[in-house]
Amino acid sequence: MDEVFVALNMGLTFLVTQGIKVLGLKLGIKIEKWGSILTAAIVGSLLFFLKSLASGLTPEAQQIIVTAFGLVSLVLGSYGIHYTLRGAPQVAK
Numbered sequence: 001m002d003e004v005f006v007a008l009n010m011g012l013t014f015l016v017t018q019g020i021k022v023l024g025l026k027l028g029i030k031i032e033k034w035g036s037i038l039t040a041a042i043v044g045s046l047l048f049f050l051k052s053l054a055s056g057l058t059p060e061a062q063q064i065i066v067t068a069f070g071l072v073s074l075v076l077g078s079y080g081i082h083y084t085l086r087g088a089p090q091v092a093k
Helices: 002-026 034-054 059-086
Strands: none
Touching: 002 034, 002 059, 034 059
């Protein structure tokens, strides 16, 4: 079970990182090379931190945090999927 969880976290980290790169391009910020590595490290650390933080909360609070985090992950992940499948968007100059 732990291997499946790790694989899902890796996939989610990749997709959210790609989504952040797309949002950065739309804002005129190009995230490449070391920026991508740092972004992925921060996203992975944030996923781990939020999971640890949520384990100490009541079940009701956990559900709220999981739902909110799921929404953010869904939006950024969908940008990441689009970016991965279609390529980087062209930024108007």
